Amino acid sequence: MKAILIIGDGMADRPIKELNNKTPLETAKKPTLNKIAKTGICGLIDPIAPGIVPGSDVATLSLLGYDATKVYAGRGALEALGFGIEVSSDDVAFRCNFGTVDKNLVVLDRRAGRIDTASATKLAQALQKTAKDFPMAKILFKNTVQHRGILRLRGKGLSSMVSSTDPAKIGQKTLQATPINKTPEATKTAKIVNKLTQLFHETLKNHPINKEREKKGLPPANIVLCRGAGTLPLIEPLTQRYGIRAAVVAAMPLVKGVCKIAGMDLLPVKGASGTYETNFVEKAKATVKALESYDFILTHVKATDVASHDEKFALKIKMIEKLDAMVNHIMKNIDNEETLIAVTADHTTSCKTGNHEADPVPVILTGPGVRTDDVKEFSERACAKGGLHRIRGMDLMPIMLNLLGKSIKFGA
Ligand code: ZN
Ligand code: ZN
Numbered sequence: 001m002k003a004i005l006i007i008g009d010g011m012a013d014r015p016i017k018e019l020n021n022k023t024p025l026e027t028a029k030k031p032t033l034n035k036i037a038k039t040g041i042c043g044l045i046d047p048i049a050p051g052i053v054p055g056s057d058v059a060t061l062s063l064l065g066y067d068a069t070k071v072y073a074g075r076g077a078l079e080a081l082g083f084g085i086e087v088s089s090d091d092v093a094f095r096c097n098f099g100t101v102d103k104n105l106v107v108l109d110r111r112a113g114r115i116d117t118a119s120a121t122k123l124a125q126a127l128q129k130t131a132k133d134f135p136m137a138k139i140l141f142k143n144t145v146q147h148r149g150i151l152r153l154r155g156k157g158l159s160s161m162v163s164s165t166d167p168a169k170i171g172q173k174t175l176q177a178t179p180i181n182k183t184p185e186a187t188k189t190a191k192i193v194n195k196l197t198q199l200f201h202e203t204l205k206n207h208p209i210n211k212e213r214e215k216k217g218l219p220p221a222n223i224v225l226c227r228g229a230g231t232l233p234l235i236e237p238l239t240q241r242y243g244i245r246a247a248v249v250a251a252m253p254l255v256k257g258v259c260k261i262a263g264m265d266l267l268p269v270k271g272a273s274g275t276y277e278t279n280f281v282e283k284a285k286a287t288v289k290a291l292e293s294y295d296f297i298l299t300h301v302k303a304t305d306v307a308s309h310d311e312k313f314a315l316k317i318k319m320i321e322k323l324d325a326m327v328n329h330i331m332k333n334i335d336n337e338e339t340l341i342a343v344t345a346d347h348t349t350s351c352k353t354g355n356h357e358a359d360p361v362p363v364i365l366t367g368p369g370v371r372t373d374d375v376k377e378f379s380e381r382a383c384a385k386g387g388l389h390r391i392r393g394m395d396l397m398p399i400m401l402n403l404l405g406k407s408i409k410f411g412a
Helices: 031-039 056-063 076-082 117-130 184-205 208-215 238-242 253-261 280-290 303-309 313-332 393-403
Strands: 002-008 041-046 092-101 107-109 138-143 148-154 223-230 246-249 296-301 339-345 361-366 389-392
Touching (some): 031 361, 041 393, 076 223, 076 253, 092 184, 117 184, 148 223, 339 393
Antiparallel strands (some): 339 361
16 A cells, blocks of 8 residues: 655635635535545644644745644755755755845845846855855855745854745845844854855956946845745654655645655656646656556645645646646546545645735645545535544654554554
């Protein structure tokens, strides 16, 4: 027996007036997901606990069976891993943005006009050169997509307990990183971040690419704003913990980072982009193919969350329908007598607030040996009546492993 866990990022929602007080999931045409609901068991999941608003990182950790409240150590290192940047257990990594500031370091644009990746790469190379002989830690700065990047600090006595330099609002001055606790490690790390911010600003403001941008009337990328300091969560990989071979089909770096630290293989997928244009068919194909070599596959779709943050419920409905078609493709091409399938969301993202919310998410689970209930539809409302009732995110994995015949008995 093998298992596939399909996660529609932020797929759950709240009632929307324009949809007759239904959610996008209730409104979408989703014959495959309804069929799974009908043949299997349904319920609700609190990704972390009732009332807690989760990020995708902690929610994914939780759905993989880890207690995120105990192991989570910030976003930066996970995202760095997801971008293929090597991170070791003593490193501290930050998510960064190239931004635009005036001469008083007041932020004019948090994304430097969404600077193109090619220019950002050249700027990042200049920063790397600047930081080559930085005395307090070994520095790696790498841009990723457009204005985004990763800063990795390596050395002795560092801590992720430092605040962000990104004021998160335009018109406000770039913040000083401050230690969140009183340890010498946090104090030292904050000092490094502040010194680097100054050093990077000096390099960037005189860089020919920025001079050129200013001439063209484009906002110069003259500051690096850092946030989300993180270290690697120390967790036992799924391979060791449960003796399963696991892989992930995803585009989102943060989710890939979480899965990597959980010991899962990252499978490349043609056209998987984490955007509305992501290639759902290729994701389905990659999932089917992965079943040949792995026991457990996580297939992640980001587009549902993107539509929710963009507050576009019609587009969210469309993405749910595409996800349904993706699941249909998977189910048609696998041995349903040998495969357990679970579908859920990592959290609720409201198309009205544009934010993650704490409402529990629906879950459906089907496969050989799985009990059934009377629920016939995959939605927030219908799954509330299901036989799984209301569980925590970290309960799902043990339930699936038991159905796979991989549990170890508790007691004698
Ligand atoms: Zn998410
Ligand atoms: Zn989100």
